[in-house]
């Protein structure tokens with residue numbers, strides 16, 4: 001019996017256009033060999049930053065110049081650089097449930113991290129006001145891990161909060177924002193920012209592959225000034241070959257072609273998965289956060305514990321993750337049997353079998 005994956009952590013590499021990627025890489029090796037010595041710009045190659053700028057202004061409405069783009073080999077690297085741009089003992093805050101790896105990372109960096117709750121609109125502005133932090137780290141496009149979309153009104157409320165004081169910033173992590181179903185994408189929160197309050201963070205991990213390790217942040221001008229003073233001698237962490245191949249992949253139109261194709265494919269998988277779940281589980285389940293991204297949250301009505309279900313899932317050979325690890329401080333998690341269902345690595349022909357195994361794991 002083969003494994004079936006509901007993982008939210010991986011992309012379907014069988015669908016990646018490796019032949020197109022290699023073609024781009026060969027062009028880079030043919031035309032830009034000399035660039036392979038060019039590691040001195042701490043923000044990454046200018047031409048690559050120009051292409052990313054064009055792309056995110058087109059796809060996400062992000063307003064920026066290439067000068068503001070900072071590349072990094074993963075969100076952690078960017079976060080590590082960012083926190084050092086701020087005054088000592090600035091207080092950080094983030095969503096709970098939220099992206100635990102960053103929470104742990106910040107703790108290890110001895111950063112004061114507080115957590116705020118999320119309601120159906122995402123980050124709770126009341127909690128943020130109560131905490132009164134310097135930095136608010138949020139995932140408005142597809143809240144991680146619940147998948148909630150932050151409506152414009154709540155975005156404006158958080159922006160207004162940030163504008164009330166000098167030492168307040170919003171870190172907008174636009175992770176998993178490339179795919180939106182049933183309605184148009186909501187532009188990035190950064191596109192509403194008029195007071196240099198938002199640091200926009202993005203990556204190519206879900207749109208291409210996590211293993212490429214290319215992520216970026218867009219710094220407001222006054223923080224860019226601090227960055228350039230502090231990191232003048234820093235070497236860029238992304239490989240030059242990957243940077244230039246990515247640029248070629250974007251400039252040649254291959255990137256947009258890939259996104260268009262994957263959106264169609266993910267849309268079909270998502271619809272089929274939801275329909276199959278409804279047939280098998282009926283009102284024994286509730287789904288949320290399915291309107292965007294490559295995973296959604298599902299909660300089952302069952303007397304069984306999450307641990308028991310995870311053990312049974314392994315026995316049924318389905319890769320399944322629970323919501324519990326993402327509850328950073330509050331203990332609400334244990335009451336609910338909530339899981340993250342990813343469909344990026346779930347081919348259509350596995351959906352029926354996967355849902356049947358899931359049903360057995362819970363009610364069998």
Ligand SMILES: Cc1ncc(COP(=O)(O)O)c(/C=N/[C@@H](CCC(=O)O)COc2ccccc2)c1O
Pocket residue numbers: 008009010073074075076099100101139144173175202203204205210214215
């Ligand atoms: C909110 C958010 N922002 C950024 C990132 C990652 O950005 P990057 O480093 O620039 O790629 C993640 C990764 N979230 C992680 C899933 C959540 C979790 O279970 O921890 C992805 O983790 C993996 C992906 C592929 C293979 C192995 C792990 C994020 O959940």
